[in-house]
């Protein structure tokens with residue numbers, strides 16, 4: 001791997017464990033709850049994220065250009081929640097990703113979806129361009145309403161993403177998640193999914209880490225929390241310090257009640 005690509009990947013995956021802050025939801029669902037004013041949401045969370053995943057529109061309008069936080073640039077889209085979600089194309093060129101100083105680009109694949117082939121070809125095209133310019137590619141295994149989020153399906157989707165050349169894969173946690181990680185030759189990070197109680201989201205993160213995940217790419221369970229900063233710090237303590245969900249939750253609760261210490265995890 002060329003130095004530039006190695007350097008970009010190291011900025012995103014760092015020590016091999018990562019807390020990626022996902023704030024790209026608007027690319028298909030518009031002003032998502034908690035992201036109505038993206039700049040306001042992102043700024044206080046950024047110090048605690050290892051990288052931030054977002055579109056060029058939100059990056060340019062809502063993130064300070066002096067920020068040194070590694071950017072994972074969402075470059076697939078073209079569908080909205082009003083239409084067939086798998087009908088995506090590549091929306092942002094590799095030159096634009098380089099201009100924006102992205103550390104990686106992210107593209108969704110829809111294995112089993114109506115536009116499975118197009119989405120896999122989007123990934124293939126980005127991997128080719130990424131190899132040419134030294135840009136790592138993160139494949140997002142998007143799951144349609146009709147798809148099972150079980151280990152068999154997710155292992156299939158993750159493995160295909162890795163075989164196509166993705167350097168990192170993002171997927172969902174599931175029962176027997178170890179099988180998904182073990183059959184995927186590149187690091188796997190998990191999405192948080194829909195907002196759940198904080199304790200449950202921390203359990204999810206802890207289980208994923210115990211099952212071999214390389215971290216989280218989490219959005220709604222952080223920015224829709226009543227205490228987004230407390231929550232990202234709690235997630236950080238699970239991912240980077242091996243805190244249990246109970247420990248992280250108790251620190252979060254203590255912070256909320258203004259009683260105990262905040263989760264000890266410091267900004268990345």
Ligand code: R5P
Pocket residue numbers: 022023024025053140191192193194217218219220221
């Ligand atoms: C899809 O909307 C995006 O790729 C999100 O970044 C992804 O779903 C992770 O966010 P969340 O933790 O909210 O599921």
